Amino acid sequence: xxxxxxxPRYLVIGTGKKITLECSQTxxxxxMYWYQQDPGMELHLIHYSYGVNSTEKGDLSxxxxxxxxxxxHFPLTLESARPSHTSQYLCASSRTRGNxxxxxxxxxxxxx
Amino acid sequence: DAKTxxxxxxxxxxxxxxxxxxxxxxxxxxxxxxxxxxxxxxGPQYIIHGLKNNETNEMASLIITEDRKSxxxxxxxxxxxxxxxxxxxxxxxxxxxxxGPGTSLSVIP
Numbered sequence: 001x002x003x004x005x006x007x008p009r010y011l012v013i014g015t016g017k018k019i020t021l022e023c024s025q026t027x028x029x030x031x032m033y034w035y036q037q038d039p040g041m042e043l044h045l046i047h048y049s050y051g052v053n054s055t056e057k058g059d060l061s062x063x064x065x066x067x068x069x070x071x072x073h074f075p076l077t078l079e080s081a082r083p084s085h086t087s088q089y090l091c092a093s094s095r096t097r098g099n100x101x102x103x104x105x106x107x108x109x110x111x112x
Numbered sequence: 113d114a115k116t117x118x119x120x121x122x123x124x125x126x127x128x129x130x131x132x133x134x135x136x137x138x139x140x141x142x143x144x145x146x147x148x149x150x151x152x153x154x155g156p157q158y159i160i161h162g163l164k165n166n167e168t169n170e171m172a173s174l175i176i177t178e179d180r181k182s183x184x185x186x187x188x189x190x191x192x193x194x195x196x197x198x199x200x201x202x203x204x205x206x207x208x209x210x211x212g213p214g215t216s217l218s219v220i221p
Contacts, residue, residue, distance in 0.1 A: 033208065039153065043211040059210060090155050098205050099146055103155025 003027055006091050006104035013081055014112050021076045021107045023091030030096040032074040034058070034066060037088045049074055050096070081111045116200045121216040124194075130187040132215050134200030137181045142204045145176060147185045148211070149196040156199065156211070159185065190219045 003026040013019055023032070034047040035058075045058030049068040063085070064078050074093075078085055088108050092101040117135040124130040136145065144163050148156040160167055160174045162183075167174045173186040187194055199214040 031208075035211070037153075042213050043150075043156070045208060045210055048208050056208075058208070088153065092155065092209075094209075096206065099144070099201075099203055099207075099209050100158045100161070101148075101156070101209055103157070106153070106155055 004091065004093055004102050004104040006089075006107050008107060009105060010108045010110075012110045012112065015080075015082055017081050019078050019081055019109070021089055021091075021109070023074045023076070023104055024072050025074075025093040025102070025104075026072060027093060027102065028071065029093035029102075030071065031094045032068065033092045033094075033101065034064075034074070034076050035090040035092065036060060036062065037090060039088075043090070047076065081109075083111045085109060086111050116202055116212055118198075118200055118212070118215045120213065121218070123218050123220055124187075124190045126192060126219050126221050127189055130190040130194065130217060130219070132185040132187075132198050132200075132217065133182065134184070135182045136200070136202045139180050139202050140204075143202045144205055145174065145180075145183050146201040146203065146209070147172070147174065148199045148201065149194075150199070150214070151193075151196040159198075190217075192219050192221065195219045 007022045030051040035043045037043045044060035046062040047066040090106045091104040094101045146161040147159040150156040162174045176183045197214040
């Protein structure tokens with residue numbers, strides 16, 4: 001069973017607040033990803049990392065930022081949340097060689 | 113990354129085989145074919161992958177044409193729980209994963 005965790009599962013927050021979405025995995029995977037998905041729409045890659053101190057922007061422009069200080073932890077931060085950030089955020093991880101990704105349960109973010 | 117083309121939707125009768133096609137005519141020699149599925153709003157689930165040989169596991173079979181320009185995911189006995197969006201992705205094993213629109217499979221009782 002995959003061990004990848006995301007917190008919080010649900011978040012309702014006001015405009016302008018700073019938020020951090022947490023993602024942790026206990027599988028020792030080097031590669032980690034953040035995807036954004038609106039209901040009924042495609043998954044969009046917004047950030048990814050190949051390992052500690054490695055972060056890259058994905059194919060969808062995002063106002064969020066990420067950090068990778070530890071292998072197991074890949075948090076995503078929004079400095080100033082806006083209603084346009086309302087979406088589901090999915091975190092995933094995989095081994096260095098191989099793209100069998102394991103996904104977390106997701107965080108549903110609502111910005112009022 | 114090579115692009116893939118999948119039909120937007122398909123229906124399959126419960127108990128029958130579901131055959132989901134994917135075209136990837138610009139695939140490179142070092143790119144694998146990966147299949148994932150996403151049930152409702154859950155995170156995608158890995159199904160199977162292959163390079164050039166056909167592959168089978170407990171979930172599905174993957175048939176890749178000899179020229180590698182297309183593939184078919186086969187669910188041998190579809191159940192209602194197989195209703196999902198199925199994604200075909202081609203990428204090197206060391207690179208990132210980009211999801212396209214996929215095929216929405218509806219398994220009908």
